[in-house]
Amino acid sequence: MNSTTIITIAIAVLAVLGLGVVLTASRRSDMGGVGVLSRETRKRDRDAKKSSRNARRDVEAEASASRSTAVAVIQPVEIEPWVLPDREAVDESRRAFLNRATVTLMSASLGGFAAALIAFLWKGADGGFGSKINAGKLEEVVGKIRANKGFLYLPEARSWVTEYPKEAISKADVIYAGQAPVFSGMSSGIVALYQKCPHLGCRVPECKTSQWFECPCHGSQYNRVGEKKGGPAPRGMDRFGVSVNNGMVVIDTGTVFGGPPIGTNTTGQEAEGPHCVGGTGGH
Ligand code: FES
Numbered sequence: 001m002n003s004t005t006i007i008t009i010a011i012a013v014l015a016v017l018g019l020g021v022v023l024t025a026s027r028r029s030d031m032g033g034v035g036v037l038s039r040e041t042r043k044r045d046r047d048a049k050k051s052s053r054n055a056r057r058d059v060e061a062e063a064s065a066s067r068s069t070a071v072a073v074i075q076p077v078e079i080e081p082w083v084l085p086d087r088e089a090v091d092e093s094r095r096a097f098l099n100r101a102t103v104t105l106m107s108a109s110l111g112g113f114a115a116a117l118i119a120f121l122w123k124g125a126d127g128g129f130g131s132k133i134n135a136g137k138l139e140e141v142v143g144k145i146r147a148n149k150g151f152l153y154l155p156e157a158r159s160w161v162t163e164y165p166k167e168a169i170s171k172a173d174v175i176y177a178g179q180a181p182v183f184s185g186m187s188s189g190i191v192a193l194y195q196k197c198p199h200l201g202c203r204v205p206e207c208k209t210s211q212w213f214e215c216p217c218h219g220s221q222y223n224r225v226g227e228k229k230g231g232p233a234p235r236g237m238d239r240f241g242v243s244v245n246n247g248m249v250v251i252d253t254g255t256v257f258g259g260p261p262i263g264t265n266t267t268g269q270e271a272e273g274p275h276c277v278g279g280t281g282g283h
Pocket of ligand 1: 201202
């Protein structure tokens with residue numbers, strides 16, 4: 001290849017390269033023109049943003065105005081002025097309450113008392129303690145006394161019923177002459193002794209071993225027919241009148257007869273075994 005050909009080729013290559021550079025620069029210039037907004041467009045954008053801001057402000061202002069209106073709508077509340085209570089009226093009210101309470105309590109107390117009184121009288125009329133009490137047939141009463149080792153307790157009569165030995169009746173005639181209802185029972189072989197100790201009122205139990213009555217409170221002792229044998233009691237056990245009508249034993253608890261004086265010992269019964277309370281007092 002000669003030098004002229006080489007130069008021609010080089011020129012052609014340079015020409016092609018130069019044309020490529022020109023085309024590339026031209027394309028870049030076209031692309032730069034596409035990315036840039038026009039003035040009108042930018043103005044429109046600004047106007048739109050401004051309008052949006054204005055609209056937001058309007059909405060906020062409206063909301064704020066509506067909130068303030070809601071708070072302003074408050075119903076007026078009427079407040080009663082406090083008035084000092086009338087002292088006389090208060091005192092009067094308190095007095096009325098106390099009077100009513102007193103009357104109510106008194107009525108309740110009187111009502112309770114009346115009810116208890118009626119119950120007591122009703123019971124007396126119905127055959128309870130304080131009236132005549134039918135103890136049953138004589139032979140049955142005696143049978144129960146013996147079955148219970150010498151003593152029969154009748155709670156409705158608050159009494160102990162024991163046998164009175166027939167052989168001692170002649171002595172009883174003298175001692176109990178002034179107590180005909182009591183002596184009547186003794187004559188029939190029965191004595192009804194009040195359960196209450198003549199010393200200070202304890203209930204006196206029987207003592208099966210000694211066959212006496214022995215008071216646990218202060219140790220007073222009485223034989224089986226209630227004559228005092230020891231202890232601080234001032235007399236023998238009090239008792240009730242007993243009658244036997246058509247074979248039926250009736251104890252009249254409406255009248256309490258005082259026990260026989262200290263030293264009375266119509267039956268001569270001594271302790272038949274160990275005492276339940278202490279020994280023989282000998283007072
Ligand atoms: S109460 Fe019975 S001895 Fe005193």
